[in-house]
Amino acid sequence: xxxxxxxxxxxxxxxxxxxxxxxxxxxxxxxxxxxxxxxxxxxxxxxxxxxxxxxxxxxxxxxxxxxxxxxxxxxxxxxxxxxxxxxxxxxxxxxxxxxxxxxxxxxxxxxxxxxxxxxxxxxxxxxxxxxxxxxxxxxxxxxxxxxxxxxxxxxxxxxxxxxxxxxxxxxxxxxxxxxxxxxxxxxxxxxxxxxxxxxxxxxxxxxxxxxxxxxxxxxxxxxxxxxxxxxxxxxxxxxxxxxxxxxxxxxxxxxxxxxxxxxxxxxxxxxxxxxxxxxxxxxxxxxxxxxxxxxxxxxxxxxxxxxxxxxxxxxxxxxxxxxxxxxxxxxxxxxxxxxxxxxxxxxxxxxxxxxxxxxxxxxxxxxxxxxxxxxxxxxxxxxxxxxxxxxxxxxxxxxxxxxxxxxxxxxxxxxxxxxxxxxxxxxxxxxxxxxxxxxxxxxxxxxxxxxxxxxxxxxxxxxxxxxxxxxxxxxxxxx
Amino acid sequence: xxxxxxxxxxxxxxxxxxxxxxxxxxxxxxxxxxxxxxxxxxxxxxxxxxxxxxxxxxxxxxxxxxxxxxxxxxxxxxxxxxxxxxxxxxxxxxxxxxxxxxxxxxxxxxxxxxxxxxxxxxxxxxxxxxxxxxxxxxxxxxxxxxxxxxxxxxxxxxxxxxxxxxxxxxxxxxxxxxxxxxxxxxxxxxxxxxxxxxxxxxxxxxxxxxxxxxxxxxxxxxxxxxxxxxxxxxxxxxxxxxxxxxxxxxxxxxxxxxxxxxxxxxxxxxxxxxxxxxxxxxxxxxxxxxxxxxxxxxxxxxxxxxxxxxxxxxxxxxxxxxxxxxxxxxxxxxxxxxxxxxxxxxxxxxxxxxxxxxxxxxxxxxxxxxxxxxxxxxxxxxxxxxxxxxxxxxxxxxxxxxxxxxxxxxxxxxxxxxxxxxxxxxxxxxxxxxxxxxxxxxxxxxxxxxxxxxxxxxxxxxxxxxxxxxxxxxxxxxx
Numbered sequence: 001x002x003x004x005x006x007x008x009x010x011x012x013x014x015x016x017x018x019x020x021x022x023x024x025x026x027x028x029x030x031x032x033x034x035x036x037x038x039x040x041x042x043x044x045x046x047x048x049x050x051x052x053x054x055x056x057x058x059x060x061x062x063x064x065x066x067x068x069x070x071x072x073x074x075x076x077x078x079x080x081x082x083x084x085x086x087x088x089x090x091x092x093x094x095x096x097x098x099x100x101x102x103x104x105x106x107x108x109x110x111x112x113x114x115x116x117x118x119x120x121x122x123x124x125x126x127x128x129x130x131x132x133x134x135x136x137x138x139x140x141x142x143x144x145x146x147x148x149x150x151x152x153x154x155x156x157x158x159x160x161x162x163x164x165x166x167x168x169x170x171x172x173x174x175x176x177x178x179x180x181x182x183x184x185x186x187x188x189x190x191x192x193x194x195x196x197x198x199x200x201x202x203x204x205x206x207x208x209x210x211x212x213x214x215x216x217x218x219x220x221x222x223x224x225x226x227x228x229x230x231x232x233x234x235x236x237x238x239x240x241x242x243x244x245x246x247x248x249x250x251x252x253x254x255x256x257x258x259x260x261x262x263x264x265x266x267x268x269x270x271x272x273x274x275x276x277x278x279x280x281x282x283x284x285x286x287x288x289x290x291x292x293x294x295x296x297x298x299x300x301x302x303x304x305x306x307x308x309x310x311x312x313x314x315x316x317x318x319x320x321x322x323x324x325x326x327x328x329x330x331x332x333x334x335x336x337x338x339x340x341x342x343x344x345x346x347x348x349x350x351x352x353x354x355x356x357x358x359x360x361x362x363x364x365x366x367x368x369x370x371x372x373x374x375x376x377x378x379x380x381x382x383x384x385x386x387x388x389x390x391x392x393x394x395x396x397x398x399x400x401x402x403x404x405x406x407x408x409x410x411x412x413x414x415x416x417x418x419x420x421x422x423x424x425x426x427x428x429x430x431x432x433x434x435x436x437x438x439x440x441x442x443x444x445x446x447x448x449x450x451x452x453x454x455x456x457x458x459x460x461x462x463x464x465x466x467x468x469x470x471x472x473x474x475x476x477x478x479x
Numbered sequence: 480x481x482x483x484x485x486x487x488x489x490x491x492x493x494x495x496x497x498x499x500x501x502x503x504x505x506x507x508x509x510x511x512x513x514x515x516x517x518x519x520x521x522x523x524x525x526x527x528x529x530x531x532x533x534x535x536x537x538x539x540x541x542x543x544x545x546x547x548x549x550x551x552x553x554x555x556x557x558x559x560x561x562x563x564x565x566x567x568x569x570x571x572x573x574x575x576x577x578x579x580x581x582x583x584x585x586x587x588x589x590x591x592x593x594x595x596x597x598x599x600x601x602x603x604x605x606x607x608x609x610x611x612x613x614x615x616x617x618x619x620x621x622x623x624x625x626x627x628x629x630x631x632x633x634x635x636x637x638x639x640x641x642x643x644x645x646x647x648x649x650x651x652x653x654x655x656x657x658x659x660x661x662x663x664x665x666x667x668x669x670x671x672x673x674x675x676x677x678x679x680x681x682x683x684x685x686x687x688x689x690x691x692x693x694x695x696x697x698x699x700x701x702x703x704x705x706x707x708x709x710x711x712x713x714x715x716x717x718x719x720x721x722x723x724x725x726x727x728x729x730x731x732x733x734x735x736x737x738x739x740x741x742x743x744x745x746x747x748x749x750x751x752x753x754x755x756x757x758x759x760x761x762x763x764x765x766x767x768x769x770x771x772x773x774x775x776x777x778x779x780x781x782x783x784x785x786x787x788x789x790x791x792x793x794x795x796x797x798x799x800x801x802x803x804x805x806x807x808x809x810x811x812x813x814x815x816x817x818x819x820x821x822x823x824x825x826x827x828x829x830x831x832x833x834x835x836x837x838x839x840x841x842x843x844x845x846x847x848x849x850x851x852x853x854x855x856x857x858x859x860x861x862x863x864x865x866x867x868x869x870x871x872x873x874x875x876x877x878x879x880x881x882x883x884x885x886x887x888x889x890x891x892x893x894x895x896x897x898x899x900x901x902x903x904x905x906x907x908x909x910x911x912x913x914x915x916x917x918x919x920x921x922x923x924x925x926x927x928x929x930x931x932x933x934x935x936x937x938x939x940x941x942x943x944x945x946x947x948x949x950x951x952x953x954x955x956x957x958x
Contacts, residue, residue: 057720057724058595059592059595060595060597060598067592067594068595071594071595075592111533111537113537113546113550113553115550116537116539116546211690211692213690214694214775214915214916214917214919215693215694236921237919237921240920241919241920244536245536296693436693437600438692438716440693440720441720442691442716
């Protein structure tokens with residue numbers, strides 16, 4: 001506990017805390033005054049906004065292996081050193097996939113006037129194979145789901161298969177954006193591979209996302225070497241067009257995609273430690289991912305997440321608060337197309353997993369947060385009451401326990417028993433921009449971002465200082 | 480009046496009409512039963528939707544001089560002949576501007592990491608000049624309005640001037656989308672020309688439109704020969720990025736635009752007449768424009784307008800209603816970048832303007848209509864009560880008189896005294912898609928489109944049959 005905390009009327013505060021939460025031992029982690037101070041300091045700062053702006057305005061896209069990703073490693077490491085954190089660059093080998101030319105047009109269809117072809121807006125999926133340099137032309141087979149692909153398996157050979165599956169915006173509007181994304185992205189992940197197994201010449205998926213502004217949404221696909229066919233997302237509008245034309249008669253497409261799968265590249269996780277005072281070997285991770293897709297500047301996904309994690313350290317430094325456990329800010333590399341950063345960290349720390357007290361990641365955009373998700377044992381939930389109380393004034397007092405969060409970068413640690421934490425937030429418009437050229441700084445609300453920092457900083461402080469054990473994650477299906 | 484109308488209990492209907500509107504002489508134009516029948520027939524038909532689909536799905540973009548525009552002339556003429564209308568192709572020479580390559584990136588700015596440049600999404604404005612084939616590089620000067628351009632006139636020479644003027648969505652949401660567009664598009668129209676006069680190397684305007692999905696909105700610009708500098712729209716996001724970077728320090732851009740201004744091309748207005756029974760020399764025009772911008776399929780702008788006008792003839796034919804005056808469906812060519820179709824028609828019919836009883840055009844998208852705008856003398860407004868009464872059941876009973884509508888294709892006729900009519904409609908989201916790649920069929924609501932047809936068909940019938948004169952347009956400032 002630092003000198004400012006000591007200068008508070010400690011006894012009165014502790015008495016109040018004990019009255020409010022009689023079951024708990026008092027500690028700096030559940031000290032209401034400290035948590036309130038952290039919250040208010042975060043709510044008065046634009047540090048996370050400035051870091052988000054630096055990452056997106058000065059660098060832009062940061063796909064693994066790119067100059068942007070390398071520049072982001074340098075930028076974040078420098079900012080953390082400036083704060084006095086102990087910075088380590090942890091080497092990781094990352095996939096190096098590079099987008100090439102991409103174009104598509106419908107060259108044959110029933111009712112096509114002579115001399116006309118219809119442009120289709122496509123964008124290659126990460127990991128896609130390439131067409132010949134002159135493109136390929138093939139009939140289009142539209143399917144609405146995996147069952148239809150299976151039923152029409154005999155028709156697939158030599159065709160361009162389109163999975164025309166609409167994103168369920170109604171589900172997203174009901175607060176289930178993640179589930180809607182899960183449903184849709186299953187086609188992006190598995191569709192091209194299944195089409196390749198049936199001999200497809202190429203595979204297209206309808207963009208997985210909410211709004212419809214002729215925007216293609218990229219993302220990674222699960223193709224395997226030896227069957228790496230060209231695979232791309234088309235816009236919702238173009239998927240609907242192709243479905244309508246297919247009802248009129250046979251449709252053929254000319255498709256050009258020239259991405260390259262280059263040898264793995266050298267990159268890094270950026271790790272910045274704020275060493276703990278009396279339990280320095282115990283670690284609380286607060287994190288976001290540094291890489292983004294190549295189409296946009298990845299403001300929501302995930303510059304805002306990294307910047308919020310960075311701002312946790314800045315908030316504590318501004319207050320001169322020193323944690324009991326070590327707080328470790330991690331800017332993960334390669335969440336988007338390989339999670340090599342998370343895998344590398346896990347490999348290095350596997351034997352040390354027990355020393356990881358908890359791990360936070362923000363990777364669902366910077367929508368307004370209203371609480372915390374946590375994969376702690378049910379019995380531990382009540383311990384979080386002081387944290388909830390501190391976050392209630394900013395509307396972020398909800399505590400949602402789950403058996404597993406299964407987030408991109410933390411799922412390995414979670415399976416090793418490390419409880420995961422993530423902001424619970426409004427994601428209803430997140431998938432409008434996600435993985436598109438429109439994921440830009442102007443979409444990030446500075447006030448929402450401050451709330452993210454307040455939530456993450458208070459949670460980090462709570463975890464880094466609490467006296468009681470919060471237990472271990474127990475992911476169903478994992479021993 | 481045709482046999483079906485005669486078979487109605489005419490006396491009862493006329494008596495009811497006379498009781499409701501005692502000041503009016505009864506006529507087939509204000510016969511409530513006929514107007515109701517037209518409305519209900521239109522509301523039960525998908526003809527306009529099918530024509531919109533044919534224009535957008537089968538042809539796609541229809542910029543003047545393109546193969547798409549030519550195919551649309553043929554397609555619409557054929558559909559009108561199929562209905563038994565008397566079809567004329569009226570020759571017009573149209574501008575032939577062709578988009579080329581277009582790309583832009585910010586190559587210098589304060590804080591730029593080595594090896595990084597930021598992509599800017601641009602699209603050339605219609606009539607833009609070209610950069611050298613290798614592009615041009617120049618410093619960027621950001622201005623917020625014409626006054627700032629003037630004040631900083633000495634800095635303009637050799638620069639790329641960006642007019643970063645935001646579209647006023649709040650104004651659009653208040654029902655003033657047209658005014659918001661007028662404000663914004665003044666920069667697109669005049670900005671590049673004014674920048675050219677001050678020696679700018681190129682000019683950029685922030686896209687004029689509502690939603691912000693990294694979509695560039697094209698449109699025509701008022702450059703003149705001899706000073707035809709490269710001129711493009713950038714997305715709202717990119718304009719904001721450049722403004723932010725300009726606050727950090729000097730910004731330079733590499734810009735490539737290779738559009739071509741080709742010699743004027745041959746094209747046509749499509750005119751389809753339904754001859755009048757007892758006043759065949761008097762004409763009521765119902766119209767939309769056939770050309771669109773090249774970025775998208777122009778579903779709202781203005782395939783839906785043309786299709787609605789076509790559907791007016793289809794509705795009357797289905798009912799076997801023959802008008803007293805001649806109903807003339809016109810699919811105008813070249814509204815977007817020259818209005819050569821409207822000018823050609825006006826030149827041919829100038830001496831015959833008095834015989835044009837009224838003219839309708841739908842060119843504000845296919846949002847839900849709630850009434851009619853009209854440039855008739857104030858004293859004539861009350862004549863429209865029976866039309867309003869017939870449209871009230873579909874929520875389209877508002878009658879809004881204005882001194883002038885000044886729409887793209889009808890303004891010449893209006894200045895010659897021909898009253899203009901246009902649907903009064905919800906345009907709050909029209910400028911989200913307008914002149915972008917996202918103006919596609921899926922954005923058109925089939926139910927709204929039926930309402931357009933009902934409104935336009937009832938209005939056309941009313942004008943083609945009414946006994947009383949409705950007076951002439953009296954545009955302020957025109958003798």
